[in-house]
Amino acid sequence: MAALGIGLIGTGYMGKCHAMAWNAVLPVFGDVEAPRLLHLAETSDERARQRASELGFEKATGDWRTFLDDPLVDVVSITTPNQFHAEMAIAALEAGKHVWCEKPMATALADAERMQEAAARSGKVAVLGYNYIQNPVIRHIRRLLSEGAIGEVNHVRIEMDEDFMADPTTPFSTRSALASGYGALDDFGVHPLSLLFTLFGHVESVVTDMVKPSEERPLSGGGARKVENHDVASVLMRMESGTSVVLMVNRAAWGRKGRIALQVFGSTGSILYDQERMNEFEIYQANGPTENQGFRKVLAGPYHQPYDRFVPAPGHSLGFNDLKVIECRELIAAIGGKPANLIDFKDGLRIERSVHAMAQSFADRGWVRVEA
Ligand SMILES: NC(=O)c1ccc[n+]([C@@H]2O[C@H](COP(=O)([O-])OP(=O)(O)OC[C@H]3O[C@@H](n4cnc5c(N)ncnc54)[C@H](O)[C@@H]3O)[C@@H](O)[C@H]2O)c1
16 A cells, blocks of 8 residues: 555644654554655644654644645544544545544534544545554453353443542633533543443443532632533443443542553453553453462463564553554554454444433433434
């Protein structure tokens, strides 16, 4: 396949992560053409120029629309705040580009639907940045589950906790405004939903409770403003497969920094995983003498592919940014018409619908079915 031309919009936390992935995908995997890092867009020409020189892009602009006309651009990486995703992704798709857009899809369900329609019309590859599903450990857990390593799965618990909203004195920001979303649910609850989708398929129905640990937050200029969304959500779910799931998300959980803790209980065993310790998992298999049974901790190694592409030695650990490199390799496969482990706009829309159903359930105080 010919070298892909890349345009990147946004160069914050995730923009840098995408840029590093585009730079690393050839050295790590060795089986792709070197992507051409053509255009980088930021909020001003000056900032764009500075970031382009740091991240290895040929051209810089303060107006992302200007590079959509360049026929050499094949893929647009969108790493701007959530409220810009719809406008940018739809424009890129309409300009005939493949799109790699950060999660969540959009702040409004109608926007996510428009994004999916634009993707379907374009025939281009349009995928979301659900990097946690790329962890070789998660891939291995999926294999173990499909091989029946813990029998019939009957109950799943998944919790995502961080503490960036835990301090009640943190000033009010757009994060606490309804315009930015429901709170923990769509801000990062979509990550555990991406794992659930990858391991167990789509959600069928939900019932939700939500909590506001802080009713109001101080304004930086003095005074206070009412918090409009919820930092904590607890959800009971039924998957289409019939599996019963408990999802808990909390962005005000002191001490938790990047926890996505998964517990899968089956008829003959259990599997445990936590993103804060992303290079290991635990498995309990109820066989052999009872007195010898217990959880075994398994460390990631080159046999959990594609770990081997990064380091040949087991137990030496991959990191967060490496997951983006794997996602990038999957995207190149998808663009080449090959099967890929990615969440596209179609499945991403189902995740968005699950989130909106959860919020609806909280408002209605009852179970809500997720639209297929
Ligand atoms: N996949 C993950 O694990 C993960 C982790 C964190 C954030 N995210 C998602 O990534 C996205 C970005 O989050 P972030 O933490 O990188 O934010 P950030 O604030 O660090 O970066 C956003 C960047 O976009 C730029 N930007 C804003 N408007 C722009 C415009 N009109 N044109 C060009 N550039 C513009 C900003 O200047 C900034 O550099 C969000 O959607 C977020 O939900 C994903």
